[in-house]
Amino acid sequence: MKAILFDVPGSPEVLRYGDAPEPVPGPDELLVQVRATAVNRADLLQRRGAYAPPPGASPILGLELAGEVLTPVGEWRAGDRIMAVVTGGGYAERAVVPVGMAMRIPDTLSFEEAAALPEAFLTAFLNLFTLGKLQAGETVLIHAGASGVGTAAIQLARVAGARVFTTAGSAEKLALCRELGAELAINYREESFAKRVLEATDGRGVDLILDFVGAPYWQQNTAALALDGRLQLIGFLGGSSGQIDLGPILAKRLHVNGTTLRRTPLPQKIALTADFVAFAHNRLARGELRPVIDTIYPLHEAAEAHRVMEANRNAGKLVLRVERDAETSPQGAQDHAAK
Structure with missing residues (x-):
């Protein structure tokens, strides 16, 4: 063959x-x-x-x-x-x-x-629901929203009744995210996604984040999470090591989890x-x-x-x-x- x-x-x-x-x-x-x-x-x-x-x-x-x-x-x-x-x-x-x-x-x-x-879709489903425990009415931030997993996750979260935020790196990709159901689409190249998330949630933050980037996003991710928030690590496109502050895990009672479907x-x-x-x-x-x-x-x-x-x-x-x-x-x- x-x-x-x-x-x-x-x-x-x-x-x-x-x-x-x-x-x-x-x-x-x-x-x-x-x-x-x-x-x-x-x-x-x-x-x-x-x-x-x-x-x-x-x-x-x-x-x-x-x-x-x-x-x-x-x-x-x-x-x-x-x-x-x-x-x-x-x-x-x-x-x-x-x-x-x-x-x-x-x-x-x-x-x-x-x-x-x-x-x-299976990766998105696993990280949103099986591991991420996303519920109707909660808010999720999906990084790399125009990627394969990102486009799947936006749709799955939307039909499940969640409020969906996402990040992407171009106007075209942001438009695609909105078309699929993202309420807030943030250009990570131009602004702080943590700041936009906190503004959109009146300072509360999101319940769940799906992250493909890794170490470079740690500080903003933990800042953008709400009390008892969950961070699902799916990839390390930006690298897996760096100086990080573990304080928010205790202060906000955060849950950090990683998985690979394969x-x-x-x-x-x-x-x-x-x-x-x-x-x-x-x-x-x-x-x-x-x-x-x-x-x-x-x-x-x-x-x-x-x-x-x-x-x-x-x-x-x-x-x-x-x-x-x-x-x-x-x-x-x-x-x-x-x-």
């Missing part, structure tokens, strides 16, 4: 389109004909040699996919359209998916749209998937939730998609189409293959 491979860590130029061994499904796994996958920050880190796959995971990049079942297992039949988070192997023509991780694709979604969903134990991920499907499937089918896609590339142009993400030029997901006859691209997405 064809896949995106690399022999040594490095820049996007190390990626190549070549032949890889066929995956062999276990007794509780589906073999899937991949129709589309998507790019995530973890893929960039793995390509650089900074994020090794968990033991037993495919060394091929790709943490999510959409496609058709090839081997029937349990409730799944050959030809069923599914989407899923995987621990690796998405950048390939075929991949294996644990049965409990498979999610049925709503009829209203294309394979490209479905491929843009699993990693972003290394979450499989039984917990299966439970998370079931909770997400119960919450989101019908909303996705009705269009109340939607994936935000920046650009669709053919699989063999994965290196270009990596360059775009590294330059932070995308708003929403970068999707890789695995088959040329895949379904029509979603409205509003630029189809790179047609450029």
Whole structure:
């Protein structure tokens, strides 16, 4: 089968389109004909040699996919359209998916749209609700609001009845955040987000923050949190070390938590998937939730998609189409293959 491979860590130029061994499904796994996958920050880190796959995971990049079942297992039949988070192997023509991780694709979604969903929406759901304990009427600040996870988190928090604030780095990205349901969209390049948050909450602060940046945001994050506030650390795009003041944790009784979906134990991920499907499937089918896609590339142009993400030029997901006859691209997405 064809896949995106690399022999040594490095820049996007190390990626190549070549032949890889066929995956062999276990007794509780589906073999899937991949129709589309998507790019995530973890893929960039793995390509650089900074994020090794968990033991037993495919060394091929790709943490999510959409496609058709090839081997029937349990409730799944050959030809069923599914989407899923995987621990690796998405950048390939075929991949294996644990049965409990498979999610049925709503009829209203294309394979490209479905491929843009699993990693972003499950990560957002995990950090907003399972770990972040967000409730209707609370206020959440979502950093990197125009990212894949950010666009998913804004929508999930909105439909759950929360008040949504977000940060982004350009006028276009801020407009996208507002369109998705953010009440307050702050340009972090031009002003203090902590100051804006406190002004918007009459000095109280927010109940929950989803942070992808890390150490550089520590001081503003703790200033922007309300009493008993929760900080969910999802990434360290700005770095993981620096001088920090721990005082607000005690003074405000703050809760700080970190997680990575990829290394979450499989039984917990299966439970998370079931909770997400119960919450989101019908909303996705009705269009109340939607994936935000920046650009669709053919699989063999994965290196270009990596360059775009590294330059932070995308708003929403970068999707890789695995088959040329895949379904029509979603409205509003630029189809790179047609450029």
